[in-house]
Amino acid sequence: MFLLRKMESMEILSQKVDQMAKRHITVIFVNNFPDHQFKGEDVGLKGTKGDWLCxxxxxxxxKKFEIRIPVYNVSITVMHHMNVVLGVIYDSHLDRDYIAKQGEGSYKDTQALKSK
Incomplete structure (x- = not known):
């Protein structure tokens, strides 16, 4: 965890949250999927080049996080041979998962979503 000093801005806080979450998520992925390559928003490719890219x-x-508007999330996309096979969005404010998996549909938490 990190400590936020009184004088630190929300911009600095958002950078710390972003970096901490990125490290945590990457460690989980690397430990569970060592043959995958990873790309973050502000970093280049990491990991073993192969068929999989996260x-x-x-x-x-x-920016919404910084100005305290609760419209932010964690976003993860998994690709196999450059085709999207999994998309995950976690909305921490509402504690909801949105998952779309190729060939299996999409879900909000465990509830199947239907398109109109």
Whole structure:
């Protein structure tokens, strides 16, 4: 964890949250999927180049986070041979997961979503 000093701005806080979340998510992915390559919003590719690519944005909506509008999320996309096979969005403010998996549909938490 980190400590926020009274004089630090929300911009600095958002950078700390972004970096901490990115490290945490990357460690989980690297430990569970060592044959995947990873790309963050502000960093280049990391990991073993292969068939799989995970793109991670641990704080999508940074500016809204900074001005305390609760419209931000964690966004993860998994690609296989450059085709999207999984998309995950976690809305921490509402504690909701949105998941779309190729060939299996999309869900809000465990509830299937239907398109009109």
């Amino acid at each position: 793109m991670i944005d641990p704080l999508e909506g940074t």
